[in-house]
Amino acid sequence: MENQWETLQAWKDHMAKELDTVISFWTDYSHDQEYGGSFSCLSRNGKLYDELKYLLPLGKQVGMYCRLYRTVERFRRAELLGAAKPGGEFLIRFARVEPPAKKCAFSVTKDGTPVKVQRTLFSESYYTLAMNERWRVTEETRYQNEAVEMLDRIVYWVRVDSSELSWTRFSRTHKAEDLAVPTMLLHLVDQLQEEDEEMSKKYAELEDWGVQRILKHLQEWKAVLDNISEDGQGLPGAFGREQNPGQAIEAGRYLLQDAQREGDTQLRDQVIDKFLLLPFHSGWDAEHGGFYSFRDVDNWVPHRVEWSARLWWPHCEVMVAFLMGYSETGDPALLKIFIQVSEYSFRQFRDLVYREWYGYLIEDGRVGLSIKGGLYKGCYYNPQCMAMCEQILGALLQRTEDSK
Amino acid sequence: MENQWETLQAWKDHMAKELDTVISFWTDYSHDQEYGGSFSCLSRNGKLYDELKYLLPLGKQVGMYCRLYRTVERFRRAELLGAAKPGGEFLIRFARVEPPAKKCAFSVTKDGTPVKVQRTLFSESYYTLAMNERWRVTEETRYQNEAVEMLDRIVYWVRVDSSELSWTRFSRTHKAEDLAVPTMLLHLVDQLQEEDEEMSKKYAELEDWGVQRILKHLQEWKAVLDNISEDGQGLPGAFGREQNPGQAIEAGRYLLQDAQREGDTQLRDQVIDKFLLLPFHSGWDAEHGGFYSFRDVDNWVPHRVEWSARLWWPHCEVMVAFLMGYSETGDPALLKIFIQVSEYSFRQFRDLVYREWYGYLIEDGRVGLSIKGGLYKGCYYNPQCMAMCEQILGALLQRTEDSK
Structure with missing residues (x-):
């Protein structure tokens, strides 16, 4: 117990310091x-x-x-x-x-x-x-x-x-739903609903819709697929077999927040099982450490050139999701994964000389792209992760204090 | 002289055998x-x-x-x-x-x-x-x-x-020209004009247009840029500084064919200097061997995750272009580069077990993606390269024979 308290305290301190460091990079250089x-x-x-x-x-x-x-x-x-x-x-x-x-x-x-x-x-x-x-x-x-x-x-x-x-210019083509779309909508609903009763009412139906759409990406209870048809069916070809483990776990995090708000422990357990642990095990590279960007559900080699790249943002989402899962359930297996991914990320993504995180590593963990920001990466996923982890860890420590 | 004859003969044999091997892969599996x-x-x-x-x-x-x-x-x-x-x-x-x-x-x-x-x-x-x-x-x-x-x-x-x-839906946005577009058009013009007088006449003006558009991508005589504005000016940002050495050399190959047809030795020499040697030196990685996919003209790190990947097709285009340049000029420096790139490509891209070529290697030459075909790669760049090299090498050997 004492030992676990120290672990949580140590990671809270790491997160807080790293958040300060990362934000200082952006205030120094980006404005x-x-x-x-x-x-x-x-x-x-x-x-x-x-x-x-x-x-x-x-x-x-x-x-x-x-x-x-x-x-x-x-x-x-x-x-x-x-x-x-x-x-x-x-x-x-x-x-x-x-x-x-x-x-x-x-x-x-x-x-x-x-x-x-x-x-x-x-x-x-x-x-x-x-x-x-x-x-x-x-x-x-x-x-x-x-x-x-x-x-x-x-x-x-x-x-x-x-x-x-311009999504529908060609009416005869198949329509596909990318998991990123309902995840983004659920994220925005969460954002607008935060401590806002009027918005909570206005977007209650959209929230349900987002949850249901995300759940449809879990196909046959065995994998979260990145692309499905508009009516929730699997799609043909490599595109239809694509798994994006980081995207699945990010979606899982929003589902978990939803389950928490609703007090729905059945949804919570299902989400931890299917949207956290399942993508974690399919996405984590046990040999080199780190998350693959894409996996094929039938174990073909993914057709994307960047499939084996380690991107910063899935690692950030995994840290938040598993810490949140641990906070909700107290399951030490989830804390263990949080620590495993945090150790990898702090070791491999952080630039100890110039601050901030690299966005892209190759399979063996070496830096593939040394820029700190670009067309997509900015001041977002890693500071958000650190701020959320600092907050959750603080609450966990407080809970431990209170129960003494 | 004897030694050079043997070199040319050896590479002609390699190209012919490899062409047979690659085509057998596609006839066996793809139909x-x-x-x-x-x-x-x-x-x-x-x-x-x-x-x-x-x-x-x-x-x-x-x-x-x-x-x-x-x-x-x-x-x-x-x-x-x-x-x-x-x-x-x-x-x-x-x-x-x-x-x-x-x-x-x-x-x-x-x-x-x-x-x-x-x-x-x-x-x-x-x-x-x-x-x-x-x-x-x-x-x-x-x-x-x-x-x-x-x-x-x-x-x-x-x-x-x-x-x-849908290129012009948003009329206020900048318009850019990708070097791939005039290169593709010049390629198609070449294709339709081949031994066809009617088509040669019909597309003569388009041919000139394509040549002039490609030449505009050579900016300030110091680099071939992948993206320029519609009126031939440089574009702002990392996008405007992007060099795609393989694309530049592919464009150079079509310019070279045009110079050859027109008997324009001034254009020929300019193309070899600026569209073959310049991109070769900016694109070749002297440490690991192989071509970078993207370089930044001002030596920033390119913002694309795949920038350091070795793709099969630029290597194929480089082999053809430099052999063609050698055939046109007799300059042994061009033959040397042809051999250097061919040796790298035959060593790194070829699959000696299952035939055909890998499409994508990481920086140090290891296979990054083991598939033989996908959304873009098919039965094309490497067999085209081998067929063209076999033909050019045959003509060079014949020329040597004739001059004995």
Whole structure:
């Protein structure tokens, strides 16, 4: 017992220190003082290698700064709010390609001219996240209006008509659902519902829908598949056999939060079994350590060139999910996996010289890409992981104290 | 001199044997006897891991079979024609998503229902190649009509209006030209013009256009950049600094063929200097051997996860281009590079147990992906390389004989 207390305390300290270190990298190097917002394309030592602004990491960073500012005492600093405010303003002014239409760019120039547009809904999703967080910090209504309007539009694209995303130009083609889509929606619902009764009511049905859609990706109780048909069936070919263990566990984490809120222990146990442990065992490389990016459910070699790469974000999601699972159940097997993955991640992804985490390792753990940020990676998955782990570990330690 | 003759003879034999071996892999495992055409998703030992038909490798294989059948005596076999005929028929019937519109699918089910569509013109380009080759074998006019109509549509998309590809939905976004696009067009022009006076006239202006567009990718005489603006200027950010050495050398090969046809030795020398040697030196990894997939012109770390991967196709294009350059100039430095790259490729990419080539190695030369075919790789780049090298080496040896 004493020994376990020390373990939890040690990891809480690691998480807190690492969170401070990572955030200091972004406050030192990423802010755009001229036009507002921030740059994500930072080299290993924080040099700017691309002045374009990528909307996914920009929305994530605004959201992360606001959340830290309002929920972690030591981050209630003018520096963070001072960057998040013009960041939110930049998004409102320049994220949408042809306002008032809601479709957002994937990238814009530093002063806001659109450069690229993707046929996805992720720029819009992190826009929503940033707007809702921005509203929570200063309660300016227009930010919350932006968040709600954008989420409603995203829901319309996913559930009613996706033609604005060019998903349905060719009506005869198969439609597939990527697990990332219902996971993203459940994430946004969680975000907007947080301590907000009105939003909890408004999005209750969407929450149920998201949970049910994610559960459909568990096929024949034996694997969480990344792509299924719109009516919940398996898809043909290698695409249909694809497993993305990190994505499955991220989805599992949102299901777990849902089960926790609803007090549904049956769902909780099912999620831990099928959305945490199952993808963990199919995704973890026992020989080299670390998570594969893709696995084929029938054990063919995945057709993607990056299949064996170790990406930072699945490791972050796995840490949070297993610690959350342990916190909910007290099962020491889940704590053991949390520690195993945390040890690997802190050892392999962290840059002890220039701070922040590498995003991409090759199979044997060597650094494959030394940049600290890019088109997708920004100030998000690892600080979010550390902040959540610090908070959960703190609560666990408090619980241990209280029960003494 | 004697020593060089032996070198050329040895490599001609290697190329011929390897061509036979590779083609035997595809004739053994890839044909679909039921619906016609062929499958590209073959595992290391030739097992089918995905029954979808991918239109790029399918068009390439039909074209390759026809070309070998009509130009290489030992491949004038019923087996090849017997597969190419229903393959061509399958393409005519099922490649287009909504006929009579020309847009083709990226993948279809084995019996021809469209599954995915890409916003590119490469399915259509290899459709054109397959149709023209199919026509050359049996002179059935409808195949040539298909080829010409499709090429004219592709040219319309590239030069007049790309909205059918969804390239211009967002009118305010920057437009970029990928070097692969004019290279593909010049390739198709070469294909249709081959020993065809009518087509040579019809596409003479397009040929000039393609050459000029490719030359614009050489920026400030110091690097061939993969992406430039529509008006030939550099683009901002990491995307604008991207070099794809294999793509540059492939473009160089088509320029070289053009210079050869026109007897333009000034263009020839410029191309060898700037489109062969320059990308060779920026792309070759002197430490481990092999070509990087991407380099940044200002030596930043490229932002793509696969930047350091060794792909089979650039190595194939480099072999052809440098042997062609040597054949045109007699410069022994070009022959030396041909041999250097051929030795690396035959050593690292070839599977001596199950035949065919791996498509993807990691930096140190180990196999990263053991499949022999997939969504893009099929029966194309390596057999094309071997057939062309065998032919050029044969001509060089003949020239040596004649001059004795």
